[in-house]
Amino acid sequence: MNAPSALRNVRAAGELRIEWPDGARQQLSHARLRAACPCAQCRAARLRGHIDVVGEGVRLREMVPQGYGVQLSFDDGHERGIYPWGYLRELA
Numbered sequence: 001m002n003a004p005s006a007l008r009n010v011r012a013a014g015e016l017r018i019e020w021p022d023g024a025r026q027q028l029s030h031a032r033l034r035a036a037c038p039c040a041q042c043r044a045a046r047l048r049g050h051i052d053v054v055g056e057g058v059r060l061r062e063m064v065p066q067g068y069g070v071q072l073s074f075d076d077g078h079e080r081g082i083y084p085w086g087y088l089r090e091l092a
Helices: 030-035 040-047 085-091
Strands: 006-010 015-019 025-029 060-065 069-074 082-084
Touching (some): 006 060, 015 030, 025 030, 030 060, 030 069
Antiparallel strands (some): 015 025, 069 082
16 A cells, blocks of 8 residues: 555644545544554454543644554554554545
8 A cells, every 4th residue: 555645634623634646535533543543552452342432632643654654643642553554544
């Protein structure tokens, strides 16, 4: 999966806006992204049936490209998740 042509964190609206090379556009809420964190700890918790409720007030603080995806850091202190490009595309 190719990297997006643009990633924009719209903090006031609480959403990540993504533009893909094929022209597709996505808007993902920060709460949705945080709830879908793909890190090992969050995935293991979901497999055990533990679902964290993520408040709508959580905000994306930082984005760090990692080649095959992007590491997202949130203002609740969670910063372990690297979201592969294909996974981000599927979340919308």
